[in-house]
Amino acid sequence: xxxxxxxxxxxxxxEHVVRDSGDGAxxxxxxxxxxxxxxxxxxxxxxxxxxxxxxxxxANLAVADHNVPTTDRAGGITDPISxxxxxxxxxxxxxxxxxxxxxxxxxxxxVHVIGPEQGATLPGMTVVCGDSHTSxxxxxxxLAFGIGTSEVEHVLATQTLVxxxxxxxxxxxxxxxxxxxxxxxxxxxxxxxxxxxxxTGYAIEFAGEAIAALSMEGRMTVCNxxxxxxxxxxxxxVDQTTIDYCKGRPYAPKGETWDRAVAHWRxxxxxxxxVFDSEVxxxxxxxxxxxxxxxxxxxxxxxxxxxPDPASVGDAVKRSGMEKALAYMGLQPNQPIESIAxxxxxxxxxxxxxxxxxxxxxxxVRGKRKAANVKLAxxxxxxxxxxxxxxxxxxxxxxxxxxxEWREPGCSMCLAMNADRLxxxxxxxxTSNRNFEGRQGQGGRTHLVSPAMAAAAGIAGHFVDVRSxx
Amino acid sequence: xxxxxxxxxxxxxxxxxxxxxxxxxxKQYLKSIKRTGFGQFLFDDWRxxxxxxxxxxxxxxxxxxxxxxxxxxxxxxxxxxxxxxxGCGSSREHAVWALDDxxxxxxxxxxxxxxxxxxxxxxxxxxxALTADVIETLFRELAANPGYTLTIDLPAQxxxxxxxxxxxxxxxxxxxxCLIRGLDEIGLTLQHADAIxxxxxxxxxxxxxxxxxxx
Numbered sequence: 120x121x122x123x124x125x126x127x128x129x130x131x132x133x134e135h136v137v138r139d140s141g142d143g144a145x146x147x148x149x150x151x152x153x154x155x156x157x158x159x160x161x162x163x164x165x166x167x168x169x170x171x172x173x174x175x176x177x178a179n180l181a182v183a184d185h186n187v188p189t190t191d192r193a194g195g196i197t198d199p200i201s202x203x204x205x206x207x208x209x210x211x212x213x214x215x216x217x218x219x220x221x222x223x224x225x226x227x228x229x230v231h232v233i234g235p236e237q238g239a240t241l242p243g244m245t246v247v248c249g250d251s252h253t254s255x256x257x258x259x260x261x262l263a264f265g266i267g268t269s270e271v272e273h274v275l276a277t278q279t280l281v282x283x284x285x286x287x288x289x290x291x292x293x294x295x296x297x298x299x300x301x302x303x304x305x306x307x308x309x310x311x312x313x314x315x316x317x318x319t320g321y322a323i324e325f326a327g328e329a330i331a332a333l334s335m336e337g338r339m340t341v342c343n344x345x346x347x348x349x350x351x352x353x354x355x356x357v358d359q360t361t362i363d364y365c366k367g368r369p370y371a372p373k374g375e376t377w378d379r380a381v382a383h384w385r386x387x388x389x390x391x392x393x394v395f396d397s398e399v400x401x402x403x404x405x406x407x408x409x410x411x412x413x414x415x416x417x418x419x420x421x422x423x424x425x426x427p428d429p430a431s432v433g434d435a436v437k438r439s440g441m442e443k444a445l446a447y448m449g450l451q452p453n454q455p456i457e458s459i460a461x462x463x464x465x466x467x468x469x470x471x472x473x474x475x476x477x478x479x480x481x482x483x484v485r486g487k488r489k490a491a492n493v494k495l496a497x498x499x500x501x502x503x504x505x506x507x508x509x510x511x512x513x514x515x516x517x518x519x520x521x522x523x524e525w526r527e528p529g530c531s532m533c534l535a536m537n538a539d540r541l542x543x544x545x546x547x548x549x550t551s552n553r554n555f556e557g558r559q560g561q562g563g564r565t566h567l568v569s570p571a572m573a574a575a576a577g578i579a580g581h582f583v584d585v586r587s588x589x
Numbered sequence: 590x591x592x593x594x595x596x597x598x599x600x601x602x603x604x605x606x607x608x609x610x611x612x613x614x615x616k617q618y619l620k621s622i623k624r625t626g627f628g629q630f631l632f633d634d635w636r637x638x639x640x641x642x643x644x645x646x647x648x649x650x651x652x653x654x655x656x657x658x659x660x661x662x663x664x665x666x667x668x669x670x671x672x673x674x675x676g677c678g679s680s681r682e683h684a685v686w687a688l689d690d691x692x693x694x695x696x697x698x699x700x701x702x703x704x705x706x707x708x709x710x711x712x713x714x715x716x717x718a719l720t721a722d723v724i725e726t727l728f729r730e731l732a733a734n735p736g737y738t739l740t741i742d743l744p745a746q747x748x749x750x751x752x753x754x755x756x757x758x759x760x761x762x763x764x765x766x767c768l769i770r771g772l773d774e775i776g777l778t779l780q781h782a783d784a785i786x787x788x789x790x791x792x793x794x795x796x797x798x799x800x801x802x803x804x
Binding site for chain 1 (some may be wrong): 606607609611615616617619620621622624632634640642643644656672673674675677678679680681682683684685687700701702703704708711712760762763764773774778779781782784785788790792796797798799800802
């Protein structure tokens, strides 16, 4: 044990330094590499071109999630371009011996759902994936971050990455949130406060009573969106909730090794007196259900608020950004958020497709009907195992009885690489993570909300405060 | 990897903050399993008036005449000038490949998202961060001077204006060295293969649970 108090980030970093070149760049070891079909084909090509093999085959776990259809899969993928990409993952994994959950495997799902679900993500690990939402896995007290395709190739070939240590930012959410306020609202409120570049260059540790009170699903939702606050990595200290979640999962250690692991995991928290480069404190009681109104996740307000007026903003760059966002979103300044009518609902994505998310949405929908103006309400579970669990609880029937569609697992309309998408001008209440222009389909308008808020909007036909929605 | 030393080139303005990777290269093009050919789809939603896809020839589409890169004055620009948080959003390296394939060699902005910044170097593409005040000045000069060019001197870490004013920028030593010499990072890392093996042997003792996969 080092005498100097260390942050959680410091502890994991120190354990993974293979070599320190002395100029700030370190070679760090990667324990787990998650692979999906979109960002890996060029990396596998690179290996072949250079006659290289994966350094540690067992460190990799692959799944196709972005391109897969969420409707019946018996006939395979209809879109030939999507099919080619998924076929490429299948053949690359077969060629190099990498474990892959194929499309019709019941364990298939969104890469950031299945890693934790399988116990392939464990506390204290370094976890990377060619996907920015890899920050999700930081919920386990792991150092997890997204990488580009060249780094995917680098990890495959060397099991390491060249990296520079980040600065540390602690975000403390003090006290407990009120009823109807979820992990999604906490993280959206944080992004509203720090901005989408507020965490750039930092690893964020989320702390405080409100974070400690979250389930692992809620913690994953918070860490998932660290990248939306600009931070490649978000982390949460290990506690009993973390350990209970990991126990018994297929990739988790067993027997005496489990006991050794747990003893180590209990040290994975920031020491008293550890120094962070920056700190933000938020009062949990001040957080209300959140709705984004613009084309950046930082453009977010409580559901009780009204769309902001660019005329009231002094800074010219910011004002012009707001004007562009409002024009794209088809909104008027000062319009109450609750008056905004929606066309579609999307409940899913690596942010909010886990069992707890589906339970929260189902509890709002139970016994009600989708509003007539809502053309489509999609519920897309995060994995085949989440889907099976939800069905065993009867959640699928609650959704379908209300006129919501119950689909097969995948990324779906979070980024619309498969057939699920918004048409130009359509407005969506979405539990995903990005409201960028065109994200859910060209010309589509995305409002980010929690699963309960998305469900309530689907029933009411417009945004409503889930706290007073009965 | 292609080396980058100095570049004097025409500058194109993209005057907005938070240019995200979905805007740089929309998702439908990520279905390509190649590393090239993305330039034709760069800023696709802004650049064309109609929707596109990998199997729709761009020649059949309607360019948006108002979009800056469709203006003849900027066709051969190799430096893009933008505002803060450039490249925010996803980890898609395709964003860098698209800028590079279009003909850009560098982006100058007041700040960059981490993953985009990191990805840039892998293609020999240079992201240069200058202060918001300097960026504002460059936008003004560019607007006032058709055919505006800048020189980026990587070894000296300077951006030099036509008027001879030099603006210093930061870059870490390892990245700078790799870029100037066009080094292959994987090859460099594999020179330390013994250190990686030694680390693994140590970790198997300390943390055996990291090596107990059911595969």
